[in-house]
Amino acid sequence: MNIYVLLKRTFDTEEKIDVSNGRIEDESAEFIINPYDEYAVEEAINQRDAHGGEVTVVTVGDEESEKQLRTALAMGADKAVLINTEDDLEDGDQYTTAKILHAFFAEKEADLILAGNVAIDEASGQVGPRLAEALGIPFVTTITSLKIEDNTVTIEKDVEGDVEIVETSLPLLVTCQQGLNEPRYPSLPGIMKAKKKPLEELEIDDLDLEEDDVEQKTKTIDIYLPPEKEAGRVLEGDVDEQVKELVSLLKNEKKVL
């Protein structure tokens, strides 16, 4: 089975993030594999181990993204592809990424493509579905279980906390939700092997794309951090009084009721 994983390098939202001039400061941020993409990598490896085949991890990014690809290789993926847009593109959005990936997949025979449900940085959740549309294959988002028997695929999908069971067939694109699996730690032997695994680097030119073909459709006006959490307030008095005060605060001060 030809299994592909769409992987994104993102900053770690659990670490400190600095924003200046509407941009996130790369210097101070810590970068990781998008956590939802880790579920995708783990699932891809498990499916390969069960059904045979090969796992290729693909990212659209820059030189630095190689680190996250190497981590995926250390987890157990077989090959990696970096589509490096550093020199060609100033900026991009979900359209850009999906378009580039479409060009990449045009000549591939992918049986299964896995992506994260969303990337924790921009959280659009669009790239996977857009790519499936463009490729004309089915897609299922936010999956929490994936069973493949012959050509029949049975999927459990998270629907706002409920479970929907979907049956479909390969080729297929899925986006992975928390609960699908427990991503493994890259083992030390895995890390040592990852050095020697193939990592192909492409530019959009190699995919017969021009800058104009992938020009973004949206514009980011501003980026800012959420307001800092303020200290809580402790209500006083007996329970009745507290409830009254709470309702009044929600009505008058916060205007949410």
Place this chain on the structure above:
Amino acid sequence: MSETKERLFKGGAFLTEDLTGDDIITPEDFTEEHKMIAKTTEDFVNGEVLPKLENLENHEFEHSVDLLKKAGELGLLGADVPEEYGGLGLDKISSSLITEKFTPAGGFSVSHGGHVGIGSLPIVFFGNEEQKQKYLPKLATGEMLAAYALTEPSSGSDALGAKTTAKLNDAGTHYILNGEKQWITNSAFADVFIVYAKINGEHFSAFIVERDYPGVSTGPEEKKMGIKSSSTRTLILEDAEVPVENLLGEKGRGHIIAFNILNVGRYKLAIGGVAGAKGALSVATKYVNERKQFDTPISHFSLTKEKLGTIASEIYANESAVYRTVGLFEQRMGALTDEQLKDGREVARAIAEYQIECSMGKYMATELLDYAVDEAVQLHGGYGFMQEYEVERMYRDSRINRIFEGTNEINRLLVPGTLLKKAMKGELPLLQKAQGLQEELMMMMPEEVGTEALEQEKHLLRNAKKIVLLGAGLAAQKYMQKIENEQEILVNLADMAAEVYNMESAILRTEKAISKSGEEKSKQKLLYTQVYVQEAFNRIEADAKETLIAVEEGDTLRTMLSSLRKLTRHTPTNVIAKKREIAQAVIEEEKYTV
């Protein structure tokens, strides 16, 4: 390692040679693989160990076994075991990073260290082919867990005074061991123990003793002040039957094994000390950012900054020094042939060359750790005294580090002793340098110090080396062989030497960083170096003065003191201002940052 083309330095050569940044390995030289190995270890500790820490602190050691086996699956037990015996045979920087990243696991990091370090390495270094084949693959995966049994109730630092005996049985098939080994890490669950005993009461030797052998048992769990997540018991040997093939190394040569293993244990403790201090700094910084008094986060007070700035500068210097030492092993091993590398004894020898550096790292970094956890408690105020706060455990866990693997006092005494031995053997030109210095000092004129980055620090370093030579030369001349009776002076010399090593390591690391990334990006490193070098120099000056006063008197003393004054003349750095600046970055990042 790829960067082994540099000059190969002898142990102790830092006092007699002048180096450049390119001569040492620094944390900025770590490769992507090194960082990935560190990350896996960190993720494992955060994800698997820390959630179980309370169980471990309550002595539920089934979790220790389980976690060590999981660590084994990830390869975290096999870094120092060669590939042909089921390990990974990684470089020493990798295994050091694993040690560093295990440190936040508290007492569990002692279990890990006890297994991979002092427990497994005796077989890696000194096992014969059969012993390596039999034990190493299982030790590398965690299928078997190891412990090290040297200390006895009446012999600690004086390890050769061991009372445990071994006697060959009449059939010649087994050694019969009798005795008690005390304070044995991992003893609740270890499958193999490296045990030292005297054959026929006289030949000090090492044995591989399996837990299941007849006559082997352990005592009750000790009630310790700290590192409660690790198991510590007495190993009891009552007519224990150990097969003859389990004699480790040669009969009567156990001290060679013990001595080499201690070296390794020491540098690993140094790494743990630095890592623990980083942890304490980070916990303290988060707390002072949150805690308000007088309506102000206490991190805003300059006295808080003074504490954070001091700890962070000390961390920088010690971190630079311990990884420089690890780099020295790497460089020396890089000079070995493949054949030699497979021979554990050669690897042990490469490490033993740097026993001075191992000892210095041990006492400097473990004292930094104690200082850092103490100040971290202080910054927590009364809350630091409460068990709900992590820092309380850190404080208790820290204390043992100054004691085990040779007390810091023993380690200090070893440093000048070894330096003088090397000088006598002609391995280090210490005495020649000391003699040349006397003449130089007579003619010495004040030096103009430039204002470029690090010029002042390099000036202080040059003079600090001369001060150590002055003190060491004088003491050697005066006391000759009897110098070992002058322990206070030896300890002063050990402190001065270690300060010089730390100063130089910080300077060279910063110099290397500046030449690679420029001064702007190396600002924090430069500040750390300026503060550390100034404060270390002040300590050296005080030690030197005390030493001279103890050794000489009258006119000779006055001449000596005037020489010292020539060497200490400088315009000091404003450390208060620089610590505030350092602390600002630490407060923003809420951790040690370079």
